[in-house]
Amino acid sequence: MHGYANPARFLRIARWLTPALLAGGGVLAAAALAWGLLRVPPDRLMGETVRILFIHVPAAWLALAGWSTIALASIAELVWRHPLAGIAARAAAVPGAGFTAICLASGSIWARPTWGTWWVWDGRLTSFLILLFLYLGYIALADAAQRNGGQGGGRVAAIFGIVGAINIPIINRSVVWWNSLHQPASITMGKSSIDGAFLWPLLAAALGFSLLFGGIVLARMRTLLADIQTEARLRRRAFESDVPGLAA
Amino acid sequence: MREALNQWNFVIAAYVIGVGGTTAMALWSWLAMCRAEARRAKSREL
Numbered sequence: 001m002h003g004y005a006n007p008a009r010f011l012r013i014a015r016w017l018t019p020a021l022l023a024g025g026g027v028l029a030a031a032a033l034a035w036g037l038l039r040v041p042p043d044r045l046m047g048e049t050v051r052i053l054f055i056h057v058p059a060a061w062l063a064l065a066g067w068s069t070i071a072l073a074s075i076a077e078l079v080w081r082h083p084l085a086g087i088a089a090r091a092a093a094v095p096g097a098g099f100t101a102i103c104l105a106s107g108s109i110w111a112r113p114t115w116g117t118w119w120v121w122d123g124r125l126t127s128f129l130i131l132l133f134l135y136l137g138y139i140a141l142a143d144a145a146q147r148n149g150g151q152g153g154g155r156v157a158a159i160f161g162i163v164g165a166i167n168i169p170i171i172n173r174s175v176v177w178w179n180s181l182h183q184p185a186s187i188t189m190g191k192s193s194i195d196g197a198f199l200w201p202l203l204a205a206a207l208g209f210s211l212l213f214g215g216i217v218l219a220r221m222r223t224l225l226a227d228i229q230t231e232a233r234l235r236r237r238a239f240e241s242d243v244p245g246l247a248a
Numbered sequence: 249m250r251e252a253l254n255q256w257n258f259v260i261a262a263y264v265i266g267v268g269g270t271t272a273m274a275l276w277s278w279l280a281m282c283r284a285e286a287r288r289a290k291s292r293e294l
Contacts, residue, residue: 022274048255055266098273106262113253212274219277226284230291237294
């Protein structure tokens with residue numbers, strides 16, 4: 001893992017991997033969504049709205065994966081002082097928040113024709129809304145830390161990332177612990193109660209969106225890294241021009 | 249009383265939000281990356 005901590009080595013890999021993930025993910029997600037939209041039969045109970053599954057479920061998985069990435073990268077940043085860990089955590093925050101918002105919006109749209117309401121304050125929906133607020137709080141904290149030159153603020157954001165991970169098992173178990181209109185998990189480790197006609201396009205969409213998520217995180221890591229390097233270079237130049245002996 | 253809802257309207261709305269949101273995130277991240285790397289290259293020339 002520490003082999004990839006070198007920014008130069010990371011950039012060598014990220015330069016070809018970023019467009020590969022974005023293009024591959026885009027093609028796979030588009031094909032999976034077309035499959036789900038045009039080829040999958042309507043569900044016996046939910047009718048045509050079952051097709052929202054192929055947007056809503058990958059977005060939910062990636063919302064949880066995004067915060068898990070923040071928490072793991074924050075641990076790596078605090079414990080091993082991995083140079084790219086803090087950058088990876090910050091890079092995962094915006095796409096994580098984006099997929100959380102997509103999950104909440106598509107879920108609300110799906111709820112109206114199936115439950116008869118846009119929103120209910122039950123355990124699953126409320127804990128997912130809290131996840132969105134956690135993302136927004138983390139983004140604000142990490143941005144403030146960067147503006148202050150990372151003086152201790154990066155550590156506060158990392159601690160916030162780790163503490164916020166407590167919401168992940170709460171989201172996962174919410175439909176078991178509390179009464180909910182939301183159905184329990186249809187896919188668990190090695191088991192699925194979803195028919196193959198829906199399962200395969202769902203897995204293809206999840207893989208496609210995951211590749212896109214990876215590409216977005218890499219692009220954002222490269223952005224943050226380039227900004228840090230540019231600022232460091234400009235500060236060094238400014239320092240050298242202030243001290244005449246160094247400029248020569 | 250049973251509501252007459254067109255289910256396809258809900259499907260299309262969810263797809264527009266999902267596809268539009270993901271495309272916007274990918275494009276924004278890619279363009280920001282290109283701009284940041286161009287700024288870094290320019291700072292090397294200074």
